Amino acid sequence: MRKRSDQCNQLRKLHDRLVEEISLLRESIQEEEEGFENPLEIRNIITGLQSVLNWVHIELQKCPPEE
Numbered sequence: 001m002r003k004r005s006d007q008c009n010q011l012r013k014l015h016d017r018l019v020e021e022i023s024l025l026r027e028s029i030q031e032e033e034e035g036f037e038n039p040l041e042i043r044n045i046i047t048g049l050q051s052v053l054n055w056v057h058i059e060l061q062k063c064p065p066e067e
Contacts, residue, residue: 008063011056018053022046 025046029039 004063008060008066011060011063012066015053015056015060018049018056022049022053025049 025042029042029046
């Protein structure tokens, strides 16, 4: 049970970090799209991060409520 609790805590931290990073990347694209060497690459990174975020969300549903 302790292992699952630790895993859930790590997933919560990862979730928060992914949300933050995706938000920052979106803001950067909106503010300075012409400043990026390859805006398409940044969009692909965002898509990949969102995919991971979806997986984390699914795994978090298996976790007990946060204490």
